[in-house]
Amino acid sequence: MKSTPESLAATVEAFFAKRDIHLTMGGEPTFVPLRPDAPEWNNAAMGEEKLGYARRFTRELLKIAYPGGLAMQVFGKHYPGEPLPRWNMLTLHPSTGAALWPEPERLMLDDKPGHNDPDCARKLIKSLTADLDLDGCDFPAVEQGERKTAAWVLPLDYAEGKWISDPWPFSARQPLRLFPGDSPAGLRLPLYQLDDDRLKRALTVEVRHGALEVFIPPLEWTHFRELVAFIFTLARKHDLREMVFCGYAPFDCGPTVEKFSLAADPGVLEANLPPCPDWVTYRRCLDQMYATAESTGLRAIKLHLNGSVQATGGGSHLCFGGPDEARNPFHRDPALLASILRYWQHHPALGYFFTGQYVGTGCQAPRIDESGTHAAYELELACEALENSRPDPEQIDRLLRNLLTDSSGNTHRAEICVDKFHNYAAPNGKTGIIELRAFEVFPTAEMLGLAGLFIRTVIARLAAEPFTEPMRRFGPELHDKYFLPAVIWDDLGKICRDLKAHGFDFKREWLRPLAEFRFPLRGELDLPGGETLTVRQALEAWPLMAEENLGGPTVRMVDNSTDRLELSLSAKAPLQTHTLLCNGVEIPWQSVGGKPVCGLRYKCASGWPALHPHVPIQAPLLFQWIEKKSRRVKASAWYYYWNPHAPIYDGRPSDLDEARARSAERWRKVPVTNETAAVSPARTFPEMRFTLDLRRHAH
Structure with missing residues (x-):
């Protein structure tokens, strides 16, 4: 029977079931609009x-995936330099029992102004206090310097089987004065004015931008659900619409409550998928996310000015864990985590194939051997402890958290991140999750699903037989060689052969569409004799610059003035009589998979700050295929990094067709004139055997 991704997934899940391994998986695909200009x-x-x-997005998702769920705007991390915590649009969906919010049409789920007046807030709070048997416990709140009621406040909690309030020192005659700002009233309460023994949580109701906003204080799930039921009954009774729930998500929800959230992340809208028990569920969830994104005008690609079609830039991290602490496979078998760490370090393709164009030491997810000189050695020692001493979750955290970081010590920026595994310092840090962060989103759910299946299959192989090989010392070869698509593809072949040897027949060709997207074709040149020169995008590391103080916090920028391409020939026989030049420099070839391959690094733009300001911009690139003996040019083409017609573009491409047209026009074949070319020999260096650094040939 022909092997398919679906049949392989069935094999993988059957293996996990037989071994009693409960491996959940989730992810964080990111989306942007067609014109991401804001x-x-x-x-x-x-x-x-x-x-x-x-x-x-949430409105459409409630229809197709979470009917009866409640949409709620909660608040997440508060980063330095940002005035407010970042919001999350959270969907809560009980998988058992009655619907949480049966009528989504009563919610404000667009960006149009609402039509509620302030009396709607008064009506709701007065009715709610009556239903909760808390008459007279609410009071008005006003903005600084104003007298008009801006919101209504109800100190609220649940204790000893009933709803309780607290006599805060405010009233209609002495209203509470909110902190200045444009966030919900529940985030602007002057709690510091209350005595230490007072209840310091409250529900607030207000009308903002015409929407009726209800701020929910921290509550356990059962009481949260009861409160929402009260509010829904009143919404029906008074025909309240254009409502926004915000505040705190309930805690202690348990496994019967599905959670899905959309997070505000720099440059993107991040979809946080719920943990999925198997790949089929994960794939179905991806299908729903992508369909919903498309229906709301979002997509998983970004069109750049020069026609390059890339991922959104916001990542699409893969997360693996267990349904609970007792069944978490990494808690039950820490050696599995050690195998993952060793295997990922052995195979750079597991990071470089799935990540974006920005890789290396300064990226969002550096490899362990990119974060420090002796990091691989130290990680090897930690893996031995995982394999031999059966540490508990807290010990696992202590073993790994100081190793799996970037060069600055940031635990969140690592190829394999354990920041949420068993971290006491983080509010959601004890989830038992390992996060594979060297992943960017792919254009379709099918492609991203294949990436997830590949990684899940690798974990199954490691569960079948531990991987205990010593860490590899790549040295300069890591970037020189493994930034090239042909080398990464070759490494994927080695992984697939290993998977097949362990009973998991993942076909490397299934990943071909992902390779075409990640390493797009930049141009092809037909050579005399029927052979072809192929030019593809390769990976490039943008080095971190020194600290800069630009009037705010001290920052470190990256040098993005260089680019890297991969040159490959369809056969090596023509190199006996011919050679290839780039800007007059002879290309040195290496054999990868039986074909000549060479990386080409060059200065593509003038950046600041940047390394080597003395090196001029080296684009466009002139490729010349010449006869060695006569040095006559037999075929040639120009490659333009930027617009070949003008210094700037008139905005982003309007669609994929225009993007492809802009990209295609940057490769220009030159009519053959049989002229003689001047040849400069390539300068070779121990650190750059697979890549020609054209910057070393700058004049």
Whole structure:
């Protein structure tokens, strides 16, 4: 029977079931609109346009995936330099029992102004206090310097089987004065004015931008659900619409409550998938996400000015864990985690194939051997402890958290991140999850699903037989060689052969569409004799620059002035009589998979700050195929990194067709004139055997 991804997935899941391994998987695909021109689609995290997209996305998702769920705007991390915590659009969906919010049409799930007046807030709070048997416990709140009621406040909690409140020192005559700001009233309460023995949580109701906003205080799931039921009954009774729930997500939800959230992340809208028990569920979830994104005007690609079609830039991390602590496969068998660490270090393709164009030491997910000189040695020692001493989750965290970091010590920026595994310092740090962060999103659910299946299959292979090989010392070869698509593809072949040897027949060809997207074709040149020169995009590391103080916090920028291409020939026989030049420099070839291959690094733009300011821009690149004996040019082409017609572009491409046209026009074949070419021999260096660094040939 012909092997398919679906049949392989069945084999993988049957293996896990036989071994009693409960491996959950999730992810964080990211999306952007067709025209990502607003600040929140480039550098900023939050913006009104992004919030509107998140609300519409949630509205459609409630229809197709989570009927009866409740959409709620909660608040996540608060980063230095940002005035407010970043919002998350959270969907809560009980998989058992009655619907949480049966009528989504009563919710404000777009970015249009609402039509509620302030009396709607008063009506809701008065009815709610009556139903909760808390009459007279609410009071008004006003903005600084104002007298008009801005919101209603109800100190609220649940204790000893009933709803309780607390007599805060405010009233209609002495209203609470909110902190200045444009966030919900529940985030602007002057809690510092209360005595230490007072209840310091409250529900607030207000009308903002015409929407009726209800701020929910921290509550356990059962009581949260009861409170929402009260509010829904009142919404029906008073025909309340255009409502927004915000505040704190309930805690202690348990496994029967599905959670899905859309997070405001710099440049993208991030979809946080719920943990899936198997690949089929994960794939179905991806299908729903992509369909919903498309229906709301979002997509998983970004069209760049020069026609390059790349991922959104926001990542698509893969997360693996267990349904609970007792069944978490990494808690039950820490050696499995050690095998993952060793196997990933052995195979750079497991990171470089799935990540974006920005890799290396300064990226969001550096490899362990990119973060420090002796990191691989130290990680090897930690793996031995995982394999031999059966540490508990806290010990696992202590073993790995100081190793799996970037060069600055950031635990969140690592190829394999354990920041949420058993971290006491983080609010959601004890989830038992390992996060594979060297992943960017792919254009379709099918492609991203294949990536997830590949990684899940690798973990199954490691569960079948531990991988205990010593760490490899790549040295300079890691970037020189493994930044090239042909080498990465060859490494994937080795992995697939290993998978097959362990009973998991993953076909490398299934990943071909992913390779074409990640390493797009930049140009082809037909050579005399029927052979072909192929030029593809390769990976490039953008080095970190020195610290800069630009009037705010000290920052470190990256040098993005260089680019890297891969040159390959369809056969090596023509090299006996011919050779290839780039800007007059002879290309040195290496054999990869039986074909001549060479990386080409060059200065593509003038950046600041940047290394080597003395090196001029070296684009466009002139490729010349010449006869060795006569040095006459037999075929040639220009490759332009940027617009060949003008210094700038008139905005982003309007669609994929225009993007492809812009990309295609950057490769220009030159009519053969049989002229003689001047040849400069390539300068070779021990650190760059597979890549010609054209910057060393700058004049």
